[in-house]
Amino acid sequence: MSDVKNILSEREKTHGSFADVAAMSQQLKAAMSMSKNWLVLNTAQRESLEQIAMKIARVLSGDRNYRDHWQDIGGYAKLGEEWSNTSLHTVQKDLEQAGAQTVGEINFVGAEGKEEKAPVLAIFKK
Numbered sequence: 001m002s003d004v005k006n007i008l009s010e011r012e013k014t015h016g017s018f019a020d021v022a023a024m025s026q027q028l029k030a031a032m033s034m035s036k037n038w039l040v041l042n043t044a045q046r047e048s049l050e051q052i053a054m055k056i057a058r059v060l061s062g063d064r065n066y067r068d069h070w071q072d073i074g075g076y077a078k079l080g081e082e083w084s085n086t087s088l089h090t091v092q093k094d095l096e097q098a099g100a101q102t103v104g105e106i107n108f109v110g111a112e113g114k115e116e117k118a119p120v121l122a123i124f125k126k
Contacts, residue, residue, distance in 0.1 A: 014068075016061025024060060028053035048080030096121065 008018075015021060029050055032038060038046070055073045062069070100121035107117055 012062075014063045014066045015058045016063075020061040021054070021057045024057035025054045028056060042083060044083035045080050048076045048083070051076040052080075 012018070032049055032053065041049070052073050055069050055076065058066075059069045059073075102119040103122045104120040105117050106120050107115055109115055
């Protein structure tokens, strides 16, 4: 057997058959892409979720106790989290922790089309 065939044979023991993983992964990704928030996710968030879907497919098709699958899911979730620090609430919280003070209020239309209010924050340097 060639090196590639040996590698693929070994991976199948932990990952499951490529055809099974591919089918399940694509089904999970299709379901995710039909969600209402899919198009508003940034590319890193979408990729994190797609990688998690592939890892879930490996858990369900291969060795469910193979720790790398579970660790990889956690790693991709962490990457998604790291690229999610752009929400208004998170930015406001970060500014407040940096010493920003509320100096007013602004009205805006939120993600669901409803009018919302947010504080206007300013950082004063000494």
